[in-house]
Amino acid sequence: MIADVLTVIWKEFKELLPLREIRTGVIPRLGIPIFVLGVLLPLQFGKEWATSPITLLSWIWLPPFLVTSLVADSFAGERERHTMETLLASRLSDDAILFGKIGATVCYGCGVAFVGMLVGLVTINLAYGGGELLMYSADTALIATVVSILVTLLIASVGVLISLRAPTVRHAQQTLSIGFIILWFAIIYGVQAIPVEFRKHLTEILITVGETNVILCTVIFLILIDIFFTMMAKIRFKRPRLILD
Amino acid sequence: MDVKRTAIQTLNLTRNFGPLRAVDNLSLEVETGTVFGFLGPNGAGKTTTIRLLLGLLEPTAGRAEVLGFDTQKQADKIRSKVGVLLEHDGLYERMSAEDNLEFYARIWRMTNAERQTRKRELLMHLGLWERRKEVVKTWSRGMKRKLALARTLLHRPQLLFLDEPTAGLDPVAKVMLHEDLKSIVEREGVTIFLTTHNLAEAEKLCGKIGLISRGKLVAVGSPDELRLKTGRIQVEIVGKGFREEVLALLKVRKEVESVNLRGDHLLVELRDEEDIAPLVSLMVNAGVEVEEVRKASLEETFFKLLEREL
Numbered sequence: 032m033i034a035d036v037l038t039v040i041w042k043e044f045k046e047l048l049p050l051r052e053i054r055t056g057v058i059p060r061l062g063i064p065i066f067v068l069g070v071l072l073p074l075q076f077g078k079e080w081a082t083s084p085i086t087l088l089s090w091i092w093l094p095p096f097l098v099t100s101l102v103a104d105s106f107a108g109e110r111e112r113h114t115m116e117t118l119l120a121s122r123l124s125d126d127a128i129l130f131g132k133i134g135a136t137v138c139y140g141c142g143v144a145f146v147g148m149l150v151g152l153v154t155i156n157l158a159y160g161g162g163e164l165l166m167y168s169a170d171t172a173l174i175a176t177v178v179s180i181l182v183t184l185l186i187a188s189v190g191v192l193i194s195l196r197a198p199t200v201r202h203a204q205q206t207l208s209i210g211f212i213i214l215w216f217a218i219i220y221g222v223q224a225i226p227v228e229f230r231k232h233l234t235e236i237l238i239t240v241g242e243t244n245v246i247l248c249t250v251i252f253l254i255l256i257d258i259f260f261t262m263m264a265k266i267r268f269k270r271p272r273l274i275l276d
Numbered sequence: 277m278d279v280k281r282t283a284i285q286t287l288n289l290t291r292n293f294g295p296l297r298a299v300d301n302l303s304l305e306v307e308t309g310t311v312f313g314f315l316g317p318n319g320a321g322k323t324t325t326i327r328l329l330l331g332l333l334e335p336t337a338g339r340a341e342v343l344g345f346d347t348q349k350q351a352d353k354i355r356s357k358v359g360v361l362l363e364h365d366g367l368y369e370r371m372s373a374e375d376n377l378e379f380y381a382r383i384w385r386m387t388n389a390e391r392q393t394r395k396r397e398l399l400m401h402l403g404l405w406e407r408r409k410e411v412v413k414t415w416s417r418g419m420k421r422k423l424a425l426a427r428t429l430l431h432r433p434q435l436l437f438l439d440e441p442t443a444g445l446d447p448v449a450k451v452m453l454h455e456d457l458k459s460i461v462e463r464e465g466v467t468i469f470l471t472t473h474n475l476a477e478a479e480k481l482c483g484k485i486g487l488i489s490r491g492k493l494v495a496v497g498s499p500d501e502l503r504l505k506t507g508r509i510q511v512e513i514v515g516k517g518f519r520e521e522v523l524a525l526l527k528v529r530k531e532v533e534s535v536n537l538r539g540d541h542l543l544v545e546l547r548d549e550e551d552i553a554p555l556v557s558l559m560v561n562a563g564v565e566v567e568e569v570r571k572a573s574l575e576e577t578f579f580k581l582l583e584r585e586l
Contacts, residue, residue, distance in 0.1 A: 034385070046371060114364075116364070117362055119332055
């Protein structure tokens, strides 16, 4: 099973980053995000890049942003390009195909973010180090890595679920985009809609509970929601249903 | 079921899509080591049958076994032993030809050494070796089809499902693919289940043919057996000098049912699957200049059988 998942990931990367297509593949998918996260932002923030909360947010925010368009293509693209049926007629199990697709998406998003953050360290040390070694704190690195993986996994499993149902890549991308717009507006207006008193009360509770516990609860919540959507995708992934779609 | 002799066996296999019955009580057997042609017009149920045999669709009724495995309970075992070339090539066009084969070779869990050897062997055989590093999207339809055939054969499957293998190819590419298929069958000794609506292709490649129309199996047999099922075997002789006395000589022969002259085409209907050679020599001795002798095409047989069914 692991070998089969790795085989699917290998294929996804071959399609995602065709080495012969530097301008249309490697530069937009690797070069630009690594440049933004590893050079542009650190140079703007200076020394503070190593300690700023913006770094943490960038690290968590970039992978889901990167994988949104990619994940829409996962199954809808196979269907659109008529490669799906041949893949389904192979000896690969349902789980190997599904987890291979999700795995490739998460590896790409988190991998690019991780490399970008490492390049960022090199950049600030070269530009602002002045003999002193600038590093991210262990807490920041750990929280950013874990949360970014979980958030990316969430986007990947929701995206795969949508891609499984979508007749075309464009349809899947539109559904995902609309979904995100609704989600963002729901969060913004939802927070505004909470009465001020209740918001204060909530903040006090969070302070009482403590930063570590809040992060731990967030991680547990993300794990549960990841499991839920991955299982949904697993239930949806049935060969006969995919053939008939 | 005798697993060694029967590669495919279906019993009253049926598949409905809502009110439409795509496959209707299909019962057939395909012997190991043969090329079986599944012939029918568009929408006859050929592709649905392949999907049922691969376990990609579940039957509404009936059952099927492929290589001794039940299509509903052991579909994964079937898929691990067969090669499939569907109507669409199923190639990843942004990847190179070599990477396309590499992906499927990894799926089949071939060792690195096996993968390299087999890829080279197949690409050399199909004349694609020199272009293996090229991205597939730049290739012609014929080259893509050949590559898809190479992918189908990578893991030396015991049974091949070929769904319209020459669909969309130009006549030259068709002939070349036929030759490739023939030589591969001879070299690798596989069983082939081939669907087509091209009658000439079926006649050229298949030892046995099943005619399907509206999901129903209309007839099964070798091309000659199918011709016999329409009644008499008809032979068309093209030439000059079909005089009255020659026609009279033919009419009294016991193997000849009827003789019909249309210009320089003589249609002779035989009573049984007789050898035509004695009749041809009789005509030549009587002074007829014979230019061409051909049996009724499978096309005529096909339409007669379909008419009978309708």
